[in-house]
Amino acid sequence: MVMLTLRGVGVTLGRRTVLRDIDASLTAGMLVGVVGPNGAGKSTLARAIMALVPSRGEIALDGRTVSTLRRPDLARQIAYLPQGQTLHWPLTVERLVGLGRLPHLGPMSRLGDADAAAIETAILRADVADLRHRVATQLSGGERARVMLARALAIEAPALIADEPLASLDPGHQIDVMDLLRDQARQGALVIAVLHDLTMAARYCDRLILIDEGRLIADGSPQQVLTPDHLAMVYGIDARVDMEGAWPSIIPMGRRHL
Numbered sequence: 001m002v003m004l005t006l007r008g009v010g011v012t013l014g015r016r017t018v019l020r021d022i023d024a025s026l027t028a029g030m031l032v033g034v035v036g037p038n039g040a041g042k043s044t045l046a047r048a049i050m051a052l053v054p055s056r057g058e059i060a061l062d063g064r065t066v067s068t069l070r071r072p073d074l075a076r077q078i079a080y081l082p083q084g085q086t087l088h089w090p091l092t093v094e095r096l097v098g099l100g101r102l103p104h105l106g107p108m109s110r111l112g113d114a115d116a117a118a119i120e121t122a123i124l125r126a127d128v129a130d131l132r133h134r135v136a137t138q139l140s141g142g143e144r145a146r147v148m149l150a151r152a153l154a155i156e157a158p159a160l161i162a163d164e165p166l167a168s169l170d171p172g173h174q175i176d177v178m179d180l181l182r183d184q185a186r187q188g189a190l191v192i193a194v195l196h197d198l199t200m201a202a203r204y205c206d207r208l209i210l211i212d213e214g215r216l217i218a219d220g221s222p223q224q225v226l227t228p229d230h231l232a233m234v235y236g237i238d239a240r241v242d243m244e245g246a247w248p249s250i251i252p253m254g255r256r257h258l
């Protein structure tokens with residue numbers, strides 16, 4: 001059971017302090033949404049967890065500081081789906097998804113039966129079976145996003161960080177992807193998703209972390225985090241929060257003029 005602990009995490013990029021004093025304890029089985037306005041520091045947090053940017057404080061996975069892990073070890077533990085990846089090589093979808101198995105392979109070893117099974121499962125779960133023989137560089141934005149998700153799933157890591165996995169997806173595929181992320185969590189993974197769609201975040205996530213200007217503003221259930229006061233404070237909007245059963249729907253009403 002994977003556990004990710006952040007204690008007093010800060011990141012400075014160039015001269016800018018982009019994250020400061022972030023504390024959180026995230027455990028297996030949770031779908032955690034990271035929300036907040038553009039430039040808040042959400043992607044930087046994801047990159048800090050993946051030890052892709054230097055950070056202060058402590059980021060530990062099962063008690064081991066992430067920056068001390070060998071990169072393939074970290075890559076096997078946390079599948080990372082970065083925001084808006086560009087593809088450079090004209091690989092088929094199947095081969096691209098297969099790259100997700102690289103952290104499991106030794107320097108000279110080839111894909112085995114277990115790898116083939118993981119690739120097939122990932123292709124089916126991300127609903128890209130009909131694209132498997134297509135050249136990945138020729139896909140639409142939404143198709144590519146699902147293929148990249150399949151590659152992340154093929155890693156079969158106990159944790160997944162997806163940075164804006166809904167970007168460029170139509171409403172049907174947005175629901176499919178959120179269902180899939182929630183299933184991953186229900187099957188025991190820790191899933192962290194950076195999201196801009198607050199209603200989707202509220203509907204699917206067990207817990208939300210709201211970040212603004214690099215600071216953690218709120219951490220709790222969607223009902224605790226997505227309050228009109230928080231939305232006014234961080235997004236500068238007046239928003240209605242309607243409850244449909246247990247789920248809040250967030251309806252932005254307009255800019256708040258202070």
Ligand SMILES: Nc1ncnc2c1ncn2[C@@H]1O[C@H](COP(=O)(O)OP(=O)(O)OP(=O)(O)O)[C@@H](O)[C@H]1O
Nearest residue numbers: 013014015016018037038039040041042043044045
């Ligand atoms: N290399 C860098 N040098 C200086 N500042 C940077 C660098 N990279 C990012 N930043 C700044 O850090 C801040 C946080 O960026 P980040 O990408 O984490 O935001 P975000 O919350 O993911 O935003 P968005 O929702 O727009 O994707 C932004 O103000 C950004 O301009």
